[in-house]
Amino acid sequence: MHVLTDPIEIQQPPVLHFGDGTLARLAPWVAAQGHRRPFVVTGPGNAARLDLLGLGTPACFAGAAPEPELHDLAAAVRAAEAAEADLVIGYGGGSAMDLAKLVAVMAGQGLELDRISGPGRAPPRRAGLVQIPTTAGTGSETGTRALVSDPATRAKIATESPHMLADMAIVDPRLTHSVPPALTAATGLDALAHCAEALTSKRAHPLVDTLALEGIALAGRYLARAVRDGADAEARAGMALASLRGGQCLGPVNTTAGHALAYPLGTRAGLPHGLANALIFPHVLAANAAAAPQKTAQIAAALGLAGTGLAGAGDGLRDAAVAFCRGLGIEMSLGAHGVSRDALPQMAQEAHAIRRLMDWNPVDLSVADIRAIYDAAF
Incomplete structure (x- = not known):
């Protein structure tokens, strides 16, 4: 970093x-x-x-x-x-x-x-x-x-x-304002993932960290509100700014394993990009926690997940993050969205090959590691 x-x-x-x-x-x-x-x-x-x-x-x-x-x-x-x-x-x-x-x-x-x-x-x-x-x-x-x-x-x-x-x-x-709740939740979690992955990336930079932290805090404050009430003007503006901050993180830093694992879910299983990232986000957050404990703690605190277990206790963090996403109305099982378990080995190979993203993940994930994440998300 x-x-x-x-x-x-x-x-x-x-x-x-x-x-x-x-x-x-x-x-x-x-x-x-x-x-x-x-x-x-x-x-x-x-x-x-x-x-x-x-x-x-x-x-x-x-x-x-x-x-x-x-x-x-x-x-x-x-x-x-x-x-x-x-x-x-x-x-x-x-x-x-x-x-x-x-x-x-x-x-x-x-x-x-x-x-x-x-x-x-x-x-x-x-x-x-x-x-x-x-x-x-x-x-x-x-x-x-x-x-x-x-x-x-x-x-x-x-x-x-x-x-x-x-x-x-x-x-x-x-x-x-007219975006339906399910799409609001999925796209909002995509914005959150942009910020979280940039914050924990190997090429994270303090200048970009400030943008990422603001985006994460905005999502923690406003995403659930925007899902509950699409006419909540403050919540919609807050999420628009969270999305903007995530976009500003992408140019100089970009995403890491979360997006690499999400891409095959789109190209092979036809899942929309935001939903694919929402399904993967809790699992990669937990997988990276031990390598970026301080920044992971900041993400967890902003989302109200503080105290759920960080470095060395990734399962608690993963479960809490899954619950956060479920609270937005997202069904968090890959299988429930039509992903075939038989496709997971090929998708793990393809995700591992996206080196422009995987090389900057704070943890070096093997094909077997990625397959285990897919299995946990299934």
């Missing part, structure tokens, strides 16, 4: 609007920038409320799936090119915003994803980019990384580039 004197770089959109009603800033900004052909990347639900953007009837790709695949990306790029888009707007959850990043750098450039995937290979984009989250979970609006799945290999392809950083992000918590 880094110390305060170690250098670190944090990249963020140059313009960030946060708070109720800030969506109204979009249309004046678009006009001031001279954009004439905005193109919205979103899912079916948000496609029905494009009017909230104040842009009339912009061209739109409404096929952003919860776990977008290569064919979704190709279709979105074709639609943006047909619209001659000069501004791409990601409007939705992480899948829509990730697709928007890739569309913005690929449209009109004759590029396939394999030519730009990985770190620092994407070219300067020809279109503007705005990100507008409608859930409180991924924090993708602030970042430079995008993920899409390859259906042939069942692997997630990561692309990262400063050219995928938005010109403006608008976090208007009112857009999340």
